[in-house]
Amino acid sequence: MPQLKKILAVVIMVFIPISSFSHDNEKHSLKGMSKADKLDQCVEPTEKMQKHHFEYLYHQRENTVEKGIRTKNHSLANCIDCHVSHDEEGNAIPINDEGQFCQTCHVKTAVNIDCFSCHASIPRDSLSRTKSQVHSRNTHIESTAKNLVEYYNETNYER
Amino acid sequence: MRLIMKDRTHLTRREFIVKSITAISAVYIIPDIISKAEASKPLDAEVSPKTKWAINVDVTKCVDGCTSCVEACVDENGLYGFDRPETDSQWIRKLRIKDIKTDKVTTLPMMCQHCENPPCVDVCPTGASFRREDGIVMVNQHTCIGCRYCMMACPFKARSFVHENLTEQVTSAPRGKGCVESCNLCVNRIDHGSETTACEEACMKEGHNAITFGDLSEPDSRVSIAIKTKSSRRLRADMRLKQRVTYSGF
Numbered sequence: 038m039p040q041l042k043k044i045l046a047v048v049i050m051v052f053i054p055i056s057s058f059s060h061d062n063e064k065h066s067l068k069g070m071s072k073a074d075k076l077d078q079c080v081e082p083t084e085k086m087q088k089h090h091f092e093y094l095y096h097q098r099e100n101t102v103e104k105g106i107r108t109k110n111h112s113l114a115n116c117i118d119c120h121v122s123h124d125e126e127g128n129a130i131p132i133n134d135e136g137q138f139c140q141t142c143h144v145k146t147a148v149n150i151d152c153f154s155c156h157a158s159i160p161r162d163s164l165s166r167t168k169s170q171v172h173s174r175n176t177h178i179e180s181t182a183k184n185l186v187e188y189y190n191e192t193n194y195e196r
Numbered sequence: 197m198r199l200i201m202k203d204r205t206h207l208t209r210r211e212f213i214v215k216s217i218t219a220i221s222a223v224y225i226i227p228d229i230i231s232k233a234e235a236s237k238p239l240d241a242e243v244s245p246k247t248k249w250a251i252n253v254d255v256t257k258c259v260d261g262c263t264s265c266v267e268a269c270v271d272e273n274g275l276y277g278f279d280r281p282e283t284d285s286q287w288i289r290k291l292r293i294k295d296i297k298t299d300k301v302t303t304l305p306m307m308c309q310h311c312e313n314p315p316c317v318d319v320c321p322t323g324a325s326f327r328r329e330d331g332i333v334m335v336n337q338h339t340c341i342g343c344r345y346c347m348m349a350c351p352f353k354a355r356s357f358v359h360e361n362l363t364e365q366v367t368s369a370p371r372g373k374g375c376v377e378s379c380n381l382c383v384n385r386i387d388h389g390s391e392t393t394a395c396e397e398a399c400m401k402e403g404h405n406a407i408t409f410g411d412l413s414e415p416d417s418r419v420s421i422a423i424k425t426k427s428s429r430r431l432r433a434d435m436r437l438k439q440r441v442t443y444s445g446f
Contacts, residue, residue: 155372188281
């Protein structure tokens with residue numbers, strides 16, 4: 038029995054600090070790259086955000102989708118607006134890319150979530166940043182719409 | 197002393213007139229001001245059933261060959277396809293209807309009809325397909341499991357399924373593989389105070405004015421006026437789905 042207790046003590050001493058204190062009050066490694074780095078704290082105190090940001094996000098998502106509440110403080114779009122980094126040309130780097138804000142922590146703590154298979158990973162205004170991008174986007178839109186219309190014109194609806 | 201007492205208990209003619217005018221204005225004018233202030237919803241407020249978003253489509257004004265509403269929808273919601281129209285998402289599409297007897301061709305935009313009794317909500321096993329308080333029928337993609345019952349149930353073929361991994365989503369319209377999606381009346385724009393949807397805006401820019409969007413609960417809104425001045429009908433009204441999208445000019 039004493040041996041079991043000793044093993045238990047070792048396990049607790051080794052693993053609990055790793056699991057719960059790994060990121061406490063640590064500034065993230067990309068300092069100076071995003072709007073958020075210039076601010077003292079996030080929308081809530083830093084320690085709170087590190088442990089409970091997903092709870093805020095879950096709560097906000099229910100409110101937004103079901104009740105149409107569009108407050109900015111806890112919205113994912115706003116997280117991205119503030120925490121996204123930019124490259125030398127000023128283009129936003131997707132926030133879930135390797136080494137970026139979301140991904141750094143989630144890799145370290147082995148969290149695998151799936152926000153960005155649906156949500157945009159760059160801020161809302163950066164899609165139409167350069168002229169060439171706008172042009173390619175417009176031709177894309179035209180071809181998509183044209184395809185759809187042609188397809189439904191070929192289908193006959195008679196009454 | 198007696199005079200003063202008398203003044204306090206009885207109103208003079210002037211006081212009576214002033215006070216009664218104030219009271220009348222309070223009753224008739226202030227509610228008008230308040231209702232106008234409430235018209236655009238603050239960001240932190242819940243949607244209320246008092247608002248009734250609706251669309252009226254004037255088929256006679258819809259031009260054959262014009263695709264501006266479809267393009268606007270693709271642009272607004274980032275519905276870039278894979279050049280595979282059988283499976284690509286379409287939230288709004290143009291239909292061409294031909295009358296067999298007269299050969300008269302009519303084109304019209306077809307999108308989610310935002311039923312008050314939506315069959316897609318009835319069949320959804322997870323409650324992902326739901327009707328918001330203000331009448332917008334939409335999919336909660338966080339709970340959608342992609343079973344596509346709603347696509348089978350919809351008599352208007354309004355919904356699409358995302359078959360492939362997507363990359364170029366826009367912030368205002370999150371969408372991804374394995375979920376069903378459909379027109380949500382540009383819910384993000386409207387919640388942020390816009391008074392028009394992308395398709396209506398595009399149709400007005402083209403100068404056709406076939407699509408009219410607005411709040412049915414306001415008697416002065418564009419859609420209310422359109423419905424009052426034109427005879428309009430719901431498609432397949434025999435199913436009693438009470439769609440919020442109506443068509444004029446058939």
